[in-house]
Amino acid sequence: MFCKIRRGLVLSAFILSTLVHLMGSSGAQAMTLEQAVNTAMENNRELAAFRKGLDEAKGDLTKASYIVPSNPVVESFIDNRYDTRDNETHTDYEIGLSQEVRIFGQRGKGISVAEKNIEKVRADIESLEWEVTTKTKGNFYDVLTLKEVLEVRYNILTLFEKLSNAFQTKYEAGSVTILEVNSVKIQQAKADNDYLNAKSKYVSSLSNLKLLLGLSQEDPLDITGDLRHRQVQVALDKLMETAQEHRPDLIALKLEGERINREISLLKSQRIPNPILSGFFGREDGYNRIVGGAISIPLPIIDRKQAELQKTRAQRDATWLKIEGKVLEIKKELESAYQAFVSAQDGLKAYEEIFSEIEDSLELNELTYKEGKEDFIGFLLLQNNLLEAKVSYFEALLNYYNALVELERVSFTKTIN
Secondary structure, eight states, X not given: OHHHHHHHHHHHHHHHHHHHHHHOOTTSOEEOHHHHHHHHHHXXXXXXXXXXXXXXXXXXXXXXXXXXXXXXXXXXXXXXXXXXXXXXXXXXXXXXXXXXXXXXXXXXXXXXXXXXXXXXXXXXXXXXXXXXXXXXXXXHHHHHHHHHHHHHHHHHHHHHHHHHHHHHHHHHTTSSOHHHHHHHHHHHHHHHHHHHHHHHHHHHHHHHHHHHHTOOTTSOOEEOOOOOOOOXXXXXXXXXXXXXXXXXXXXXXXXXXXXXXXXXXXXXXXSSOOOEXXXXXXXXXXXXXXXXXXXXXXXXXXXXXXXXXXXHHHXXXXXXXXXXXXXXXXXXXXXXXXXXXXXXXXXXXXXXXHHHHHHHHXXXXXXXXXXXXXXXXXXXXXXHHHHXXXXXXXXXXXXXXXHHHHHHHHHTOOOOO
């Protein structure tokens, strides 16, 4: 019997050390939700790449702002000419300068296209920032809640270890049957399996959070936060209005549509090619100097930007179809997220009302046992029932937070502080 009890204590010590390791090293700095979101923003490589796209868009604006569309061209030539009149060789030379110039307000239209593209890229960045924020929030509360579940599961497993030892003692004393001992061992095996499942979920969730934060899997991480249920009153029509006005992914599509319209206007102005202005100076050795100028305009006979306009108009039509699809997608997402949130909040209310009673009952049951008013087995069984109810509460709370964060994401509304 001593060996069995000792084995149970060793197992508990192993589980406890594992639990302490999973919960975070004592040297790990506690990280709040706000700190986690900021860290994820700073370390997200995809977001960093999107921000570089803003520099690229600003480069397009710089190019569109040039006074002239291209560099000037300098041409020169020199040759030797034999003049039969004086039987001498003369050197002739000429230098010319040509420059393409914009017409029909092309510069202003090009700037307008580039500016609208910058707005679109900024909306894309904001959309990705929001995705990172909500993913981090959801994962953060997932880890925070699963950490509580894991701790409770450890307590339940410890109870069944003690209960199994107690029944083994009673069996050896002839007070219970082997069937009762085996029944407790089966429940202990279930508690062990529940603990391992909780551990697996917690480890996986913690690993995902570290990836989001840009941390190494070996980096210690201890998160802290308030798991209280916050009663949130939201109206579906208000959320729908907010989403339609402020969802950055929808705004980005609308800005892309506006950019394409401006690009079409620019292409129309380019159907007549830009003229090229030229000036030259020349001299024939021994004779007069020559100064002149010229203007050349390519004839828009074959290329009148038909292909570019056809392609761009198709892009415009496709973009407006995407906008209509995005509006319907947002509506469906929001309705689904809202119903899930209402259901999760209603499901949590029942546990919320009795949670304080569960905590009080755990303390009262322990006090009753210490005062000798309840036997050890009865005490352990009641503690197990109360702890199972506590696990159910945390699972309902996790479901609530997942629903709330999803509602935030689709409505672009910040409801969790």
